[in-house]
Amino acid sequence: MSTDSKNEKVRGNIEAQDQDPIAERYETVIGLEVHVQLGTRTKLFCGCENRFGAPPNTLTCPICSGHPGVLPVPNREALRLGILAALSLDCDLQEHCKFDRKHYYYPDLPKGYQISQFDLPFALNGGVRLSSGKVIGLERIHLEEDAGKNLHADGHSHVDLNRAGVPLIEIVGMPEIRSPEEAHDYLESLKRSMRYAGVSECDMEKGSLRCDANISLRQHGASEFGTKVEIKNLNSFKKVVAALQYERKRQAACLDRGEPIHQETRLFDDASQQTRVMRTKEEAMDYRFFPEPDIPPFEISTTEIEALRPLLPERHWERRARFMQEAGLGEYDSMVLTLEQETADYFEAAWKALGPSQEEAKLTANWVMTEVLRLSNEKGLPLSKLPIDPGTLASLCRLIQEGKASNQAARKVFKHMAETGDSPEKALEELGLAQISDPAELEPIVQKVIENSKKAVKDYFKGKKKALDAMKGGVMRETRGRANPGLVSEILLRLLENLREK
Amino acid sequence: MDKAELPPIEKLARLARLELDPGEKERLGTQLPRILAYFEKLSEVDTEGVEASPYAMALKDRFREDRPADPGDGMLRGQDLVEQNAPAKEDGYYLVPPVMGGEEA
Ligand SMILES: [Zn+2]
Numbered sequence: 001m002s003t004d005s006k007n008e009k010v011r012g013n014i015e016a017q018d019q020d021p022i023a024e025r026y027e028t029v030i031g032l033e034v035h036v037q038l039g040t041r042t043k044l045f046c047g048c049e050n051r052f053g054a055p056p057n058t059l060t061c062p063i064c065s066g067h068p069g070v071l072p073v074p075n076r077e078a079l080r081l082g083i084l085a086a087l088s089l090d091c092d093l094q095e096h097c098k099f100d101r102k103h104y105y106y107p108d109l110p111k112g113y114q115i116s117q118f119d120l121p122f123a124l125n126g127g128v129r130l131s132s133g134k135v136i137g138l139e140r141i142h143l144e145e146d147a148g149k150n151l152h153a154d155g156h157s158h159v160d161l162n163r164a165g166v167p168l169i170e171i172v173g174m175p176e177i178r179s180p181e182e183a184h185d186y187l188e189s190l191k192r193s194m195r196y197a198g199v200s201e202c203d204m205e206k207g208s209l210r211c212d213a214n215i216s217l218r219q220h221g222a223s224e225f226g227t228k229v230e231i232k233n234l235n236s237f238k239k240v241v242a243a244l245q246y247e248r249k250r251q252a253a254c255l256d257r258g259e260p261i262h263q264e265t266r267l268f269d270d271a272s273q274q275t276r277v278m279r280t281k282e283e284a285m286d287y288r289f290f291p292e293p294d295i296p297p298f299e300i301s302t303t304e305i306e307a308l309r310p311l312l313p314e315r316h317w318e319r320r321a322r323f324m325q326e327a328g329l330g331e332y333d334s335m336v337l338t339l340e341q342e343t344a345d346y347f348e349a350a351w352k353a354l355g356p357s358q359e360e361a362k363l364t365a366n367w368v369m370t371e372v373l374r375l376s377n378e379k380g381l382p383l384s385k386l387p388i389d390p391g392t393l394a395s396l397c398r399l400i401q402e403g404k405a406s407n408q409a410a411r412k413v414f415k416h417m418a419e420t421g422d423s424p425e426k427a428l429e430e431l432g433l434a435q436i437s438d439p440a441e442l443e444p445i446v447q448k449v450i451e452n453s454k455k456a457v458k459d460y461f462k463g464k465k466k467a468l469d470a471m472k473g474g475v476m477r478e479t480r481g482r483a484n485p486g487l488v489s490e491i492l493l494r495l496l497e498n499l500r501e502k
Numbered sequence: 503m504d505k506a507e508l509p510p511i512e513k514l515a516r517l518a519r520l521e522l523d524p525g526e527k528e529r530l531g532t533q534l535p536r537i538l539a540y541f542e543k544l545s546e547v548d549t550e551g552v553e554a555s556p557y558a559m560a561l562k563d564r565f566r567e568d569r570p571a572d573p574g575d576g577m578l579r580g581q582d583l584v585e586q587n588a589p590a591k592e593d594g595y596y597l598v599p600p601v602m603g604g605e606e607a
Contacts, residue, residue, distance in 0.1 A: 040568050047571025048579075056594040058580040061571065065583055077568035107598040150601055158595035291556035298563045 022252045023179075026217040029225055030183050030244060031175035034190060035168050036200045037146065037208040038081045043165035044145045045072030045115065045295075050167070052206045056160035064145075064165035066110030071294055074099070078143060078167035081199040082122055083300065083308055085169055086141050088197040088315065089190075091126030093300045099143075099292040104285055107159050108148035116144035116170075118289040122300060128173065128193070129317050130185045131335070137174040144168050163207075169199075175214065175225065180244035187211065187237050192316040196341045204236050211240055216261070217251045226251075227261040231275055233268050243268035247275050319344055327351065328358035333365050346372065346383045346390050353394035354401075363397050371414050379418075387421045388414070396424040402437075403484050409433040437484040439491060442475075445483070446491045449474040450499070460496060468492065508534060519589075 022028075040050050046063035063070045086093055100118035121142035127135040148164035150157050171190065177183050191202045191209060202209040211234045216226035231247060234240045246268075251261055266275040314322075316338050323334040323344075338344045351364040372393065376383055388396075396413060399405040405413060405428055416427040428434045436442055449471055450457060459467035468489075475488045508514075511531045515522045522530065571577070578586065581594060590597035 042568050042570050047566075047569065049570055057584050057596070058594075060583055061577055061579050062583070073564060073566040075568050076565035079565070107596070107601055151595070152600065155600055156592075157598045157601045158592060159598055160595055293556045293558065296557060296559070296561035296564050298565070 022217075022248060025219075026252055026255065027220050027222070028179055028248050029175045029216045029218060029228075030177035030180070031214045031228075032173045032177065032183060032186060032240075033212045033214075034171045034173070034187070035146075035210040036085070036171065036194055036202060038078050038085075038167040038169060039198075039200050039208075040075055040077045040081065040167055042075060044075050044078050044143070044167035045165055048165065051162075052208070054162055056158075057162060059162040060164070064110075065161055066112070066164075072115060072292075074143075074295060074298070075167060079122070079298070079300075080308065081167075081197075082141065082143050082169050083305065084197045084312060085171075085194060085199045086123035086126065087305070087309055088193045088199075088312055089126040089128060089138060089141070089171070091123035091138060091141055093305050094120065094122055094124060095299055095301075096120055096297065097122045097300065098297040099295045100289050101292050102144075103288045106147070106150075107157060108150045108161070108164065110148070110161060110164065114145060114147065115292050115295070117142035120297075128186050128190050129315075130182060130189060131317075132185075134182075136176045136182075136186055139172045139174055141169050141171050144170060175216075175228075180241045180248065183213065183244055184237055184241050187240060189317070192339065196313050196316055207235070210235060213240060213244055215244055215247050215251070217248065217255060226255075227263050229261065229263070229275075230265045231268055232265060232278065239268055239270065242273055243275055246273060250275070313341060316341070316344075323347075327361035327365065329361060329365055333369065336369055337365060342383045343368065343373070349390035350393045350397070353391050354397050360397070360401075363400065364393070367393055367397060367414075371411065375414075375418055386418075388417055392417065392424065399424055399428065403486070404428070404435050404437060405433065406435055406481070406485075409435065409482070432480075433482060435484050436479055436482050437487055439487060442479075442483055442487055443491055443495075445478050446475055446488065446495055449478060450492075450495055457496070457499065461500060468496075508538070 037050075042048060043050050043059075043064055046061050048059045048061050048064055051059060063072055083093060097117065098120045099115050101113040102116045102118070103113040105112060121140045123141040124139070126138040126141070128138065129135050146163050146166040146168050148159055148161040150159055152158075173186070177186055194200045194202050194209070200208055204210070213231045213234060214228045215231065216228040218224065218226040229247060229251070231243050234243055247266070254261055263281040265278045265280075267278045268275050320334045320338045323329045323337060324331060327334075329337070336343075337347050347365060347368045350368065351361050354360045354364055372383065372386070372388070375381075375386060375388070379386070396405075396410055396417070399413075400407060400410050405424075409428070409431075410424075412431055412433060413424055413427045416422065416431055417424060420427065422430065453471050453474060456467040456470045460471075471492055472485070472488055475483050475492070476485075511522070511527050511534070514534075515527070573579070584591050584594060584596060588596045
């Protein structure tokens with residue numbers, strides 16, 4: 001789905017909420033737990049590759065397959081990326097940290113326990129900023145290993161352990177989200193922060209960002225939370241919103257009927273767009289946490305934190321605000337340009353190369369948001385690999401500014417450059433699209449058109465403004481659209497006035 | 503735990519999914535009670551006033567660099583692990599009894 005239609009959809013939902021009767025009766029309370037896979041080369045506790053899409057069980061060793069007698073040794077890069085993620089969300093890094101074992105039985109967890117962090121996570125507090133400026137607090141972020149994958153088929157389950165041991169951070173948010181739409185906004189902002197910090201691709205289709213949601217309703221003004229329900233299996237932002245919307249309606253209907261809400265875990269079913277019970281509170285897990293004896297505790301020093309802090313780029317919301325202020329761009333344009341750091345970088349480089357004014361910023365922004373992003377989509381290439389770099393785009397924009405190319409011609413030039421890699425000047429020449437802005441070249445053409453338009457000239461002298469457009473059109477035809485329109489008007493008027501005087 | 507309390511060696515082998523020949527059964531049958539006796543010794547140590555610790559050694563900050571393991575280090579990896587260890591396998595996957603209603607994460 002394109003960014004535009006995605007945002008349209010969210011806007012639509014927000015509007016729909018204004019006349020939402022549930023919101024009048026109950027306050028919705030949502031908290032999200034987000035798992036983000038860290039983009040390391042190797043897994044968290046062994047030297048197996050951390051890579052998506054390999055044939056089953058090819059990226060495994062005795063450590064991540066849970067064989068007895070092995071020694072897990074944590075990956076320093078995973079902690080480094082975790083710290084970057086935590087800094088980008090303004091968390092407090094913890095000096096004293098340790099790993100713990102979290103026990104549960106499932107075939108994709110070969111050891112019978114997951115190495116996670118229980119009472120001493122590496123980061124506490126912090127927050128995720130929504131586009132409204134509201135900040136949703138975080139409780140904690142901890143490091144843990146991913147489990148493998150189960151595939152259910154005819155009477156058996158197939159287990160692939162390639163993902164077992166891949167480093168994850170779990171970002172636990174406070175129950176401060178108040179609508180499914182805010183949940184969507186939270187996830188978008190969080191994803192952007194993670195991508196800006198360079199810690200993860202956050203590609204939900206590849207499972208590198210996953211989300212569980214807790215939702216409850218309560219009377220407005222109540223100080224106690226209602227009974228919460230956890231929803232799992234939410235593997236796209238769209239599903240998170242759909243599941244929360246469904247669950248919100250289901251709970252409101254229960255409360256309206258005076259029925260209690262049961263504390264339980266539910267799964268979202270894509271086909272029916274509904275949630276169904278997965279396990280009840282009575283079956284709630286006791287994870288029997290205890291410290292991982294094979295991994296010594298670790299410390300995060302102030303020196304380490306301060307060495308990493310400068311590596312973080314400007315935050316996406318700060319950059320968005322700056323684009324609005326410095327570049328004079330609208331809220332929507334600034335949002336689109338900062339969705340990806342790469343887009344923001346491309347825009348900013350092209351703008352700086354073109355000139356400092358807000359007018360130049362707007363011209364550049366238009367080109368980046370239309371032709372550049374379209375080209376990137378069509379070619380399936382990141383902006384950094386496009387045949388047209390920011391400097392080249394600036395040269396093209398300059399041709400428009402200087403009247404050497406019309407907007408229409410510039411779009412053709414852009415396509416030509418994308419195929420050939422030519423400079424804008426050369427492409428313009430080659431396509432024969434160079435705008436004629438030389439009065440000495442245009443005047444004889446205009447003169448010829450006037451001589452061939454006896455009726456139009458007569459009409460013009462009678463005061464018919466439309467006659468002028470007809471003659472302008474004539475010049476455009478003669479020049480195959482290359483004449484500078486402003487200059488044509490100017491010459492046409494001058495020659496006609498000369499004629500009137502005679 | 504004295505020798506009398508030890509379950510039969512056949513039962514232990516089954517729980518550990520080990521196949522033992524008669525010679526191994528005989529040998530382990532005499533070794534296991536001795537191993538347990540070693541642990542008995544631990545309870546003789548006076549731990550009064552000693553704080554409990556999950557760690558055997560006073561180490562901290564043990565990390566590895568983010569480098570792929572050397573494929574020639576002699577460790578069994580990938581499909582070889584499946585081939586040599588899995589009691590049931592199919593198309594490169596470990597085959598296990600059906601798991602329903604679980605988490606599809
Ligand atoms: Zn491994």
